[in-house]
Amino acid sequence: MAALVLALIASVAKAHGVAENDAAFIQGTSGVNIIPYMYLGAKHMVTGYDHLLFLCGVIFFLYRMKDVGAYVTLFAIGHSTTLLLGVIFDIRANPYIVDAVIGLSVAYKAFDNLGGFKTVFGVSPNPKAAVLIFGFFHGFGLATKLQDLTLSRDGLVPNLVAFNVGVEMGQLMALSLILIAMNLWRLTPSFRRSAITANAALMCAGFVLVGFQLTGYFTKGA
DSSP: OOOHHHHHHHTTTTTSSHHHHHHHHHHHHOOOOHHHHHHHHHHHHHHHHHHHHHHHHHHTOOOSHHHHHHHHHHHHHHHHHHHHHHHHTTOOOOHHHHHHHHHHHHHHHHHHHHHHHHHHHHSSSOOOHHHHHHHHHHOOOOHHHHTOOOOOOOHHHHHHHHHHHHHHHHHHHHHHHHHHHHHHHHSTTTTTHHHHHHHHHHHHHHHHHHHHHHHHHHIIII
16 A cells, blocks of 8 residues: 555645546536536546545544444535535635645544554544544535636536535445455555555655645745
């Protein structure tokens, strides 16, 4: 996993954007387009490395499906809420700052997995509350990208709902594969030892994202 995380760093900085072809489609259509928007939502989640890195960190030490379901649901609620409200009510924020917080969410979870909060501060943040709050930022990050496009108001709400459904479908698909790989990895004798390296790499990836976005903010977006 450590190698995977480091390999993704080069492309992860672009993870929360909307691809050029997808942007052209979104701006060139009007009316209700349920299936295409579901596809775009699923594609966004499957290729959204920042989402996947954060969720990898969230489920890293979750062994019961009941717990995985609870945390993923909280993330989905947060993500869906700000994505819908941000676009429909045109609530805006600097995208570089929002994406920097998203990068921080990855670093936060890895630091928590390493026991950093208890070691340094003697107490850990509520993990479920943290997942919900960072879910708000992940959804708002995509809302800021959609706000840069010229969206037709005709069919906007059903299209956004369809996009959200696609996001959840993509999340289920991606998480299923991640859980299979994670469970196989947990069966190996080296899991506990390599888990430290993997979370350290995850934390580094998060800070790289934060640094990239803050650089963009001070050079282009301030």
